[in-house]
Amino acid sequence: MPVDTKRIRGPEESQSPLLFLSPGKVPEASSRQGVRGNGDVRPVFARCGLISQAKGSAYLEAGNTKIICSVYGPREAERKDESDMKTGRLVCDFRLAPFSCMKRGAWIQGSEERDLSQTLLESLQPGVCLHRYPRSQIEVNVMVLENDGSILAHAVTCASMALADGGIEMFDVVLGCTLRQNGSACLVDPSFSEEYGSWQEGYGEEQGCVTVALLPNLNQVSGLTADGEMREDMLADAVRSCMDGCHKLYPVLQQALTRAVKKKAPPPEK
Template sequence: MPTDTKRVRGPEVSQSPVLFGCRPAAVLPSHGPRADGRQRDQADVRPVFVRCGLVSQANGSAYMEAGSTKLMCCVYGPRETERKDETDMKCGRLTTDMRLAPFSCPVRGSWIQGTQDKDLSLMLYESLQPAVCLQKYPRSQIEVSVMVLENSGSVLAHAVTCASLALADAGIEMYDLVLGCSLCQDAGSYVVDPTYAEETSCGSGGGLTVAFLPSLNQISGLQSDGEMSEETLTAGVRTCIEGCYKLYPVIQQALIQALRRAAPPPSES
């Protein structure tokens, strides 16, 4: 291809300006109330909006909003396994697929599933699997797919909640709902259900995500990174559990509402 020699060509490598634009966000206040008015060191979760049954083709689906984190989940199945060699005669197979939409983060991602997405899918799988009665679905598979439309922090925690709601909507037998909650720890204090800015600014502290089965009182998923002492970790897990209990009535309400809509009670007349 002939090149235009008169033209001033840009540099060969370039970086997104967003990378440098994010910098001021690193100086969020480390004490006092948070940017959105919530309290520190308390299980102060963002208000959530949840609704079941948005996707008509799927057996079950759910949409969830927490602050501006938006995600949707679809459940397909139980149906026959596609690959015959992986058919399990005794119990069903659960597959999870979690993706962040390319436009969900400040920096554009790619459509191809990266290692981060794979890691999230695995964490989602490990959190959901203990709750699903897979032995009731021999020789079949249940597919759970989560799409994050807008990432505004605590994606994994909300994905767990949303996925369990979609599973319940699909009528899959479960021992319990799975609720997720996460927190970020930074210099002596912690913030529950952090936003994207809070997540990225907590450089020195750590993050923690807990998946919890509320009525069985069991932890089905736990993941932490960054440096924290054992006491902070224990306290963090306790706070996350508290946060999950705050979410519980909202999720129950959404399920009841979905059921009412699917089978309206007989009219009084």
């Protein structure tokens, strides 16, 4: 994507305004002191239907992680050679806003974002009824507004909400959850500092990070990514903990979708 040379992008590096506050006025961090390791996820806020131009959209906050997603289609595929007579095509685009990280990023999509786009596609595809949309294309665009950890897992949940809000037929919604393993200790839904704090140069022995995408009603795993060095039994326990975390997020997703359906429903006849 070409760079907009007329846009004032600001400085390459910036400092948080929280650094200039007095110590007594600094707000609490997004980490959950006192509840680590018992499978609790961060408080989640979710809403659907915020982008009027899109077929479906969703916004999700988990701690300080903020993600917005829009869905377009189904519509005719741009390239005829990529269309299928029997099934549709799902396209995912994952972007990190330049201001979402501590160090300002670029507008052009990087290798990390391309990998996240492919992982997001593989996680969502088993939950979408693509056979109902032959020769069509469904586009999912995810934008991370603030990165405070577990962005892939929450992007899966947000994209699933946007697909459901857009009326796309699905076998089941897809929920995501991340677990950070450090020896015998683990933390579900870690923040950025908890996920990468002292492991910027790589993971040590019995350390890693696991992300699971789950179809909760079918109880089937649609996506699994794991980084680090973890034993087989440790990885199995991490997957089970992530599945439990997904089930804890399911009521929030149901409530947001129910509210969106009631908002779109016509008023009752008098």
